[in-house]
Amino acid sequence: MSERGKKRVVVTDAGNAPWAGREDEARAPTRSLSPEQQLELVDRVKGLEAQLAQVAASRQLTPTEQLSAEQQLLELRRSLPWRVGRVVTIPVRVLQRAGRRLRRR
Numbered sequence: 001m002s003e004r005g006k007k008r009v010v011v012t013d014a015g016n017a018p019w020a021g022r023e024d025e026a027r028a029p030t031r032s033l034s035p036e037q038q039l040e041l042v043d044r045v046k047g048l049e050a051q052l053a054q055v056a057a058s059r060q061l062t063p064t065e066q067l068s069a070e071q072q073l074l075e076l077r078r079s080l081p082w083r084v085g086r087v088v089t090i091p092v093r094v095l096q097r098a099g100r101r102l103r104r105r
Contacts, residue, residue, distance in 0.1 A: 033041065061069065076082055
């Protein structure tokens with residue numbers, strides 16, 4: 001792959017300058033790391049995992065957003081295309097349920 005075709009990976013840490021390099025360099029280092037460098041790398045990974053967990057936890061729906069999403073779902077289920085689709089797929093769902101019951105025996 002040419003130098004131009006390789007993806008660039010940028011990893012940042014709040015306390016350090018960003019690291020930018022080719023993706024393959026991030027996956028397979030060509031030199032061995034000293035124990036100190038390994039500990040620094042482990043610490044950095046743990047910090048990034050903690051940041052990711054914090055971001056994932058903070059992106060929950062607010063009560064207003066939750067209510068809006070539930071209303072949209074109810075509107076969808078009341079729509080004609082949804083109801084027609086449910087009627088059309090009844091035979092398939094019945095056969096799937098019967099097949100699961102037979103396999104359990």
